[in-house]
Amino acid sequence: MTSTELEKLRYPIGQFDKPDLITKSILDGYIATITSFPEALRKEVAHLTDAQLDTPYRPGGWTIRQVVHHCADSHMNSQIRLKWALTEDSPIIKAYYEERWAELSDSKIMPVESSLKILEGLHQRWVFLLNSLTTEELERDFIHPEHGRSIKINENTGLYDWHCRHHLAHITELKKRQSWE
Template structure:
């Protein structure tokens, strides 16, 4: 399955920017592997003195942005689990800025955060790999929009590609 298999009715319009960042010719599994590897490659080369750098006032630091990626992937994987198990209970959104502000990052080693992201991505891959094609097509209400499991998995990839691009363009090392 590739991102071109998705219908625009499988996700909210807000997520189309993320969907569009996934290369159209690669499989979901390859997109999960590739987006994670690209991000980890970048983050592994961030010098310690740069992890608290923000490219503009009011923007997240490199470390905060990674925490956002960790939190977001956990939330989306939970949503995939719920829908993959055919739980049609509407799922609420989450306030990403509040999550980042509540995370106590001052004493968290950046290297451990990278390892945490790596572990979460492995878990996401295992979750998605364990779902059937029918499970992945199941849709439910997420943040007020009809969303399919497979769309959420591609959104995880696109969201990671998005932040990788931001890191490379705006947090240039």
């Protein structure tokens, strides 16, 4: 497999591309994706066997099971970062080693149902809070120590719109390649 083919498997929708200006219309689209993600994810994995859930989406990549659990872990972290940004002045957030978290037994072995439930409740709260924010609040930020820069709430919302679509595409593209549909 060529490096170009591997890159396409790794980033099936491409990498996140932040617009110069995040308009209300763009933000509404981000929030719509975050709203629909738990149901879309459940639909894609609900009927998969354990063997299918334990299939990596690319050579050297995570299994579908790990992707589902990673989404719960990552989205919980994002919700906490949002609340820090809303309640503190430009807080330096805590980064985490997502690749190490994905290797823990709850990510590698546990059924995905608990993470699907987490995502359903978490996204309801996340979307409720996002929809309640003022223009000024959407401009609040946090500092990510790995990126060494300020990330505004509206930008992070866009990043998680991408994150939802990115990981959903890992699953849907693998299902197409394996003719599991």
